[in-house]
Amino acid sequence: MLEREYYDKTDEIIASHGSGQAALIPIIQDIQEEYRYLPPELLTYVAEKLKISESQAYSVATFYENFSFEPKGKYIIKVCDGTACHVRKSIPILEALYGELGLSKEKQTTEDMLFTLETVSCLGACGLAPVLTVNDKVYPKMTPENAVALVHELRGV
Known part of the structure:
Protein backbone atom coordinates (compact mmCIF):
# COMPACT_ATOMS: atom_id res chain seq x y z
CA MET A 1 0.00 0.00 0.00
CA TYR A 64 3.66 0.63 -24.61
CA GLU A 65 7.24 -0.31 -23.87
CA ASN A 66 7.90 3.07 -22.29
CA PHE A 67 5.86 2.25 -19.19
CA SER A 68 7.59 0.42 -16.37
CA PHE A 69 6.13 -1.18 -13.25
CA GLU A 70 9.61 -1.36 -11.72
CA PRO A 71 11.31 1.72 -10.20
CA LYS A 72 14.03 3.18 -12.39
CA GLY A 73 17.12 5.16 -11.57
CA LYS A 74 17.67 8.87 -11.97
CA TYR A 75 19.78 8.15 -15.06
CA ILE A 76 18.32 5.67 -17.53
CA ILE A 77 21.07 4.40 -19.80
CA LYS A 78 19.93 2.63 -22.96
CA VAL A 79 22.57 0.79 -24.95
CA CYS A 80 21.60 0.13 -28.54
CA ASP A 81 22.13 -3.42 -29.77
CA GLY A 82 20.57 -3.01 -33.20
CA THR A 83 22.47 -4.37 -36.19
CA ALA A 84 24.67 -1.32 -36.84
CA CYS A 85 25.57 -0.88 -33.15
CA HIS A 86 26.07 -4.60 -32.59
CA VAL A 87 28.46 -4.90 -35.54
CA ARG A 88 30.35 -1.87 -34.21
CA LYS A 89 30.80 -3.54 -30.81
CA SER A 90 27.96 -2.40 -28.55
CA ILE A 91 28.20 -5.57 -26.42
CA PRO A 92 31.60 -4.67 -24.91
CA ILE A 93 30.10 -1.29 -23.99
CA LEU A 94 27.19 -3.01 -22.26
CA GLU A 95 29.54 -5.39 -20.45
CA ALA A 96 31.73 -2.50 -19.27
CA LEU A 97 28.67 -0.73 -17.89
CA TYR A 98 27.42 -3.90 -16.19
CA GLY A 99 30.81 -4.20 -14.51
CA GLU A 100 31.06 -0.54 -13.54
CA LEU A 101 27.54 -0.38 -12.14
CA GLY A 102 27.38 -3.88 -10.63
CA LEU A 103 24.34 -4.72 -12.75
CA SER A 104 23.23 -7.57 -15.00
CA LYS A 105 20.37 -8.55 -17.31
CA GLU A 106 18.44 -9.62 -14.22
CA LYS A 107 19.32 -6.60 -12.06
CA GLN A 108 18.95 -3.41 -14.08
CA THR A 109 18.87 -0.69 -11.41
CA THR A 110 21.55 0.22 -8.89
CA GLU A 111 20.72 0.02 -5.17
CA ASP A 112 21.14 3.80 -4.80
CA MET A 113 18.51 4.31 -7.54
CA LEU A 114 20.98 6.41 -9.52
CA PHE A 115 21.29 4.25 -12.66
CA THR A 116 19.11 1.93 -14.71
CA LEU A 117 20.80 0.07 -17.57
CA GLU A 118 18.75 -1.31 -20.45
CA THR A 119 19.38 -2.61 -23.95
CA VAL A 120 17.20 -1.56 -26.86
CA SER A 121 16.81 -2.91 -30.36
CA CYS A 122 17.38 0.40 -32.13
CA LEU A 123 17.78 4.04 -31.19
CA GLY A 124 17.51 5.27 -34.78
CA ALA A 125 21.02 6.68 -34.88
CA CYS A 126 22.72 3.97 -36.95
CA GLY A 127 25.15 6.38 -38.60
CA LEU A 128 26.50 7.27 -35.15
CA ALA A 129 26.93 3.65 -34.01
CA PRO A 130 27.58 2.43 -31.46
CA VAL A 131 25.32 4.72 -29.45
CA LEU A 132 23.77 4.90 -26.05
CA THR A 133 21.38 7.36 -24.48
CA VAL A 134 21.16 8.77 -20.99
CA ASN A 135 17.66 10.07 -20.31
CA ASP A 136 17.17 10.31 -24.09
CA LYS A 137 20.34 12.34 -24.76
CA VAL A 138 22.31 10.54 -27.49
CA TYR A 139 26.00 9.72 -27.01
CA PRO A 140 27.52 8.69 -30.39
CA LYS A 141 30.48 6.50 -31.32
CA MET A 142 30.86 5.12 -27.81
CA THR A 143 33.60 2.87 -26.52
CA PRO A 144 33.66 0.89 -23.28
CA GLU A 145 36.12 3.41 -21.83
CA ASN A 146 33.97 6.40 -22.81
CA ALA A 147 30.87 4.76 -21.35
CA VAL A 148 32.59 4.19 -17.99
CA ALA A 149 33.91 7.78 -18.05
CA LEU A 150 30.35 8.99 -18.68
CA VAL A 151 29.12 7.10 -15.60
CA HIS A 152 31.89 8.73 -13.54
CA GLU A 153 30.85 12.13 -14.88
CA LEU A 154 27.21 11.51 -13.99
CA ARG A 155 28.23 10.40 -10.50
CA GLY A 156 30.29 13.56 -10.14
CA VAL A 157 33.50 11.60 -9.59
Whole structure:
Protein backbone atom coordinates (compact mmCIF):
# COMPACT_ATOMS: atom_id res chain seq x y z
CA MET A 1 0.00 0.00 0.00
CA LEU A 2 1.37 3.36 -1.03
CA GLU A 3 1.42 6.40 1.20
CA ARG A 4 -1.50 8.84 0.97
CA GLU A 5 0.55 11.52 -0.82
CA TYR A 6 0.92 9.23 -3.85
CA TYR A 7 -2.86 9.18 -4.24
CA ASP A 8 -3.13 12.92 -3.58
CA LYS A 9 -0.57 13.63 -6.31
CA THR A 10 -2.43 11.26 -8.65
CA ASP A 11 -5.66 13.16 -7.95
CA GLU A 12 -3.85 16.38 -8.98
CA ILE A 13 -2.62 14.72 -12.18
CA ILE A 14 -6.11 13.43 -13.00
CA ALA A 15 -7.59 16.88 -12.34
CA SER A 16 -5.11 18.44 -14.77
CA HIS A 17 -6.14 16.04 -17.57
CA GLY A 18 -9.79 15.42 -16.79
CA SER A 19 -11.40 12.10 -15.99
CA GLY A 20 -12.34 11.00 -19.50
CA GLN A 21 -11.09 7.65 -20.76
CA ALA A 22 -8.96 9.42 -23.39
CA ALA A 23 -6.89 10.93 -20.57
CA LEU A 24 -5.48 7.56 -19.49
CA ILE A 25 -2.20 7.75 -21.39
CA PRO A 26 -1.30 11.34 -20.42
CA ILE A 27 -2.22 10.58 -16.81
CA ILE A 28 -0.03 7.49 -16.54
CA GLN A 29 2.77 9.30 -18.40
CA ASP A 30 2.69 12.04 -15.77
CA ILE A 31 2.61 9.49 -12.94
CA GLN A 32 5.64 7.74 -14.40
CA GLU A 33 7.44 11.05 -14.85
CA GLU A 34 6.74 11.91 -11.21
CA TYR A 35 7.90 8.59 -9.72
CA ARG A 36 10.19 7.22 -12.50
CA TYR A 37 7.90 4.20 -12.75
CA LEU A 38 4.20 3.36 -12.74
CA PRO A 39 3.19 1.96 -9.36
CA PRO A 40 0.60 -0.79 -10.03
CA GLU A 41 -1.54 0.48 -7.15
CA LEU A 42 -1.84 3.85 -8.88
CA LEU A 43 -2.79 2.28 -12.19
CA THR A 44 -5.64 0.49 -10.42
CA TYR A 45 -6.60 3.76 -8.72
CA VAL A 46 -6.60 5.64 -12.04
CA ALA A 47 -8.77 2.96 -13.65
CA GLU A 48 -11.33 3.39 -10.88
CA LYS A 49 -11.26 7.18 -11.20
CA LEU A 50 -11.67 7.04 -15.00
CA LYS A 51 -14.39 4.40 -14.68
CA ILE A 52 -12.59 1.89 -16.87
CA SER A 53 -11.71 -1.69 -16.06
CA GLU A 54 -8.41 -2.48 -14.46
CA SER A 55 -7.68 -4.83 -17.37
CA GLN A 56 -8.18 -1.99 -19.87
CA ALA A 57 -5.73 0.20 -17.98
CA TYR A 58 -3.19 -2.62 -17.75
CA SER A 59 -3.56 -3.47 -21.43
CA VAL A 60 -2.61 0.11 -22.33
CA ALA A 61 0.25 0.29 -19.83
CA THR A 62 1.73 -3.03 -20.93
CA PHE A 63 1.28 -2.34 -24.66
CA TYR A 64 3.66 0.63 -24.61
CA GLU A 65 7.24 -0.31 -23.87
CA ASN A 66 7.90 3.07 -22.29
CA PHE A 67 5.86 2.25 -19.19
CA SER A 68 7.59 0.42 -16.37
CA PHE A 69 6.13 -1.18 -13.25
CA GLU A 70 9.61 -1.36 -11.72
CA PRO A 71 11.31 1.72 -10.20
CA LYS A 72 14.03 3.18 -12.39
CA GLY A 73 17.12 5.16 -11.57
CA LYS A 74 17.67 8.87 -11.97
CA TYR A 75 19.78 8.15 -15.06
CA ILE A 76 18.32 5.67 -17.53
CA ILE A 77 21.07 4.40 -19.80
CA LYS A 78 19.93 2.63 -22.96
CA VAL A 79 22.57 0.79 -24.95
CA CYS A 80 21.60 0.13 -28.54
CA ASP A 81 22.13 -3.42 -29.77
CA GLY A 82 20.57 -3.01 -33.20
CA THR A 83 22.47 -4.37 -36.19
CA ALA A 84 24.67 -1.32 -36.84
CA CYS A 85 25.57 -0.88 -33.15
CA HIS A 86 26.07 -4.60 -32.59
CA VAL A 87 28.46 -4.90 -35.54
CA ARG A 88 30.35 -1.87 -34.21
CA LYS A 89 30.80 -3.54 -30.81
CA SER A 90 27.96 -2.40 -28.55
CA ILE A 91 28.20 -5.57 -26.42
CA PRO A 92 31.60 -4.67 -24.91
CA ILE A 93 30.10 -1.29 -23.99
CA LEU A 94 27.19 -3.01 -22.26
CA GLU A 95 29.54 -5.39 -20.45
CA ALA A 96 31.73 -2.50 -19.27
CA LEU A 97 28.67 -0.73 -17.89
CA TYR A 98 27.42 -3.90 -16.19
CA GLY A 99 30.81 -4.20 -14.51
CA GLU A 100 31.06 -0.54 -13.54
CA LEU A 101 27.54 -0.38 -12.14
CA GLY A 102 27.38 -3.88 -10.63
CA LEU A 103 24.34 -4.72 -12.75
CA SER A 104 23.23 -7.57 -15.00
CA LYS A 105 20.37 -8.55 -17.31
CA GLU A 106 18.44 -9.62 -14.22
CA LYS A 107 19.32 -6.60 -12.06
CA GLN A 108 18.95 -3.41 -14.08
CA THR A 109 18.87 -0.69 -11.41
CA THR A 110 21.55 0.22 -8.89
CA GLU A 111 20.72 0.02 -5.17
CA ASP A 112 21.14 3.80 -4.80
CA MET A 113 18.51 4.31 -7.54
CA LEU A 114 20.98 6.41 -9.52
CA PHE A 115 21.29 4.25 -12.66
CA THR A 116 19.11 1.93 -14.71
CA LEU A 117 20.80 0.07 -17.57
CA GLU A 118 18.75 -1.31 -20.45
CA THR A 119 19.38 -2.61 -23.95
CA VAL A 120 17.20 -1.56 -26.86
CA SER A 121 16.81 -2.91 -30.36
CA CYS A 122 17.38 0.40 -32.13
CA LEU A 123 17.78 4.04 -31.19
CA GLY A 124 17.51 5.27 -34.78
CA ALA A 125 21.02 6.68 -34.88
CA CYS A 126 22.72 3.97 -36.95
CA GLY A 127 25.15 6.38 -38.60
CA LEU A 128 26.50 7.27 -35.15
CA ALA A 129 26.93 3.65 -34.01
CA PRO A 130 27.58 2.43 -31.46
CA VAL A 131 25.32 4.72 -29.45
CA LEU A 132 23.77 4.90 -26.05
CA THR A 133 21.38 7.36 -24.48
CA VAL A 134 21.16 8.77 -20.99
CA ASN A 135 17.66 10.07 -20.31
CA ASP A 136 17.17 10.31 -24.09
CA LYS A 137 20.34 12.34 -24.76
CA VAL A 138 22.31 10.54 -27.49
CA TYR A 139 26.00 9.72 -27.01
CA PRO A 140 27.52 8.69 -30.39
CA LYS A 141 30.48 6.50 -31.32
CA MET A 142 30.86 5.12 -27.81
CA THR A 143 33.60 2.87 -26.52
CA PRO A 144 33.66 0.89 -23.28
CA GLU A 145 36.12 3.41 -21.83
CA ASN A 146 33.97 6.40 -22.81
CA ALA A 147 30.87 4.76 -21.35
CA VAL A 148 32.59 4.19 -17.99
CA ALA A 149 33.91 7.78 -18.05
CA LEU A 150 30.35 8.99 -18.68
CA VAL A 151 29.12 7.10 -15.60
CA HIS A 152 31.89 8.73 -13.54
CA GLU A 153 30.85 12.13 -14.88
CA LEU A 154 27.21 11.51 -13.99
CA ARG A 155 28.23 10.40 -10.50
CA GLY A 156 30.29 13.56 -10.14
CA VAL A 157 33.50 11.60 -9.59
